[in-house]
Amino acid sequence: MPHRLHRRQFLRSSAAFGAGFLILGRDPNRAFGQSPNDRVAIACIGVGGKGSSDTDHAAACGQVVALCDIDDRRLKQKAEQYPDAKTFHDYRELLDALGDTLDAVVVSTPDHTHAAASIDAMKRGKHVYCQKPLAHSPFEARAMLEAARAHGVQTQMGNQGTASDGFRTGVELIRSGALGPVREVHVWTNRPFKYWKQAPDLVARPEETPPVPEHVHWDLFVGPAPMRPYHPVYHPHDWRGWWDFGTGSLGDMACHTANLPFMGLMLGYPTRVSAVSGAINPETYPAWATITYEFPARGELPPVKLTWYEGAKDGERNLPDPALFRGRTAVDSGSLLVGEALTLYSPSDYGMEQELWPTRADDANDTAIALEIPRTLERLGGEDDRDLNNKREWVRAIVDGGPSPLSNFDYAAVLTESMLLGNVAVRLGEAIDYDAEAMTVPGRPEADRLIRPTYREGWSL
Structure with missing residues (x-):
């Protein structure tokens, strides 16, 4: 079309x-x-x-x-x-x-x-x-x-967001090749601000152990995680910021915000994941993290480096380099795909909207860009x-x-596994080389324990 x-x-x-x-x-x-x-x-x-x-x-x-x-x-x-x-x-x-x-x-x-x-x-x-x-x-x-x-x-x-017509248009746009080869992707989120507490506000378990409310079945809430005393800091809301119960900002939002580049670029499992972050404690996710995923070539598509940004560092939001936005102000959550010809900016958690501009900084004209984009995905209608x-x-x-x-899980499980490897790299504080076939990090048993957690008795998969 x-x-x-x-x-x-x-x-x-x-x-x-x-x-x-x-x-x-x-x-x-x-x-x-x-x-x-x-x-x-x-x-x-x-x-x-x-x-x-x-x-x-x-x-x-x-x-x-x-x-x-x-x-x-x-x-x-x-x-x-x-x-x-x-x-x-x-x-x-x-x-x-x-x-x-x-x-x-x-x-x-x-x-x-x-x-x-x-x-x-x-x-x-x-x-x-x-x-x-x-x-x-x-x-x-x-x-x-x-x-x-x-x-x-x-x-x-x-x-x-996957069900949105705008998201599906974005996937088709990326797959059309209009951007040129894409080797660089940036994804960022506004979590955990205003949504839940973790480090630096919470870095240890509460010392007090109030009784379990009559309406809460605490053993069932803990489920496969190691047992710990009840506290309202976990249920009903702030569980997401605790290592044992949630997956932090990355788990909460990457399946939304990284979805467009992941599906559009047909990414699979990364071969290397590295991370830098705020101080690590044994209970809650850090105050900020920057995670870099390295994906291999897929057929004629080149390797891709995807960088994820979350949290706040020294009182400032952890965001991509402002120069990438060419004078624009980055929205709270979004993604940026840098192609050789065009850069795609999605100012949306769900990838439902896209803006294009020439990747070369000296190409500043506003002439229309002619694109031939085949429709390959069904439209479900009704963005709301x-x-x-x-x-x-x-x-x-x-x-x-x-x-x-x-x-479906054939797609969603690969997206989820790939993104959650970022939390493994965060906890280790250094890069991991991932063998996806074996689901292991060669020579790093401490990484393997984070990839394959143990379960409380009675809750095994």
Whole structure:
């Protein structure tokens, strides 16, 4: 499709590319988003926080038959909304009880229980929608990919920007070759500011040990992690900044913000990951980190160096070199792909918007750039419905038997494993050379222990 872009023009796919979309083997008589409610029985594991909206979306796409949460208050609130759904505190009991009456599960728990719940469900033949990041460790991400393949289930990760028309336009734009060879990528985030606490505000466990509230099933919250005393600093919100429960800013946002370059450039596993960061403590993520991933050539595509920036250093945001933005002010979260011909700037967590400008600093004219961009990805429509559409795409695949959703575990697990290797490099404070086939760092057993964590008894994968 011929299209002309000015280098300061933001692309929004619905306007830029028209209303048509590619139909990929589905019933054309059923519009996208029409709910086959009588066909898909869904259990929701984790129904507070993000799990609350995930449950509502599941209800819009199928029938919510079960609710599970370790917090009675959150569980009761959702049960009042869906009175016909059975309630559980332990997802293992839910899966045992419902057996063949259950088709699929939505997993929206803290990061450290994503893999345990998802793999248990997939082993029982259940389709799985799991929130990002797919897992708590690189090994878990690989195990989820292998389980999905072994059991032939439909899967989707909750990086909802993938369902946006604008994101899919950006992927096509990158793959078209219009940027020229891309060897340099920068991705940054505004986390953890205003969202949760970690270092330097929290660097050790609280000394006080208040009693566990009656409405919290603490043993089930801790799950596969080492047991520790309850404290409200972990539940219901700030678990993300603790090594044992969350994956920090990288885990929270890279599956969103690095998604566009990762999919567009068809990156796989990195061969080398290095990091510099603020002071490391044994309990919480550091105040800031800069992580560099080195990806090998892919066919005719050149090697890529992707640099990730998070946190604040000496009171200043940790961001890419301002010179990269050619006089523009970097937004809170975004990505920048530097091609030989054009630079693509996405001022969006989800990669849904893109701006182009000539890479050469001396090419400052504003003449239009003529691009020929083939449409290869289906458009789901409704940018404001991207989170719901992410579930609709998954449920449609369950009902129709395919095609697989765009962020299925074959893709999402590779993205997650690759990004979470950054946390391994952060903890070690030096570069790691990654053997993806063996899932190991040769000669570095301390790295291997971080890649393949141990689990509390009763919670193994």
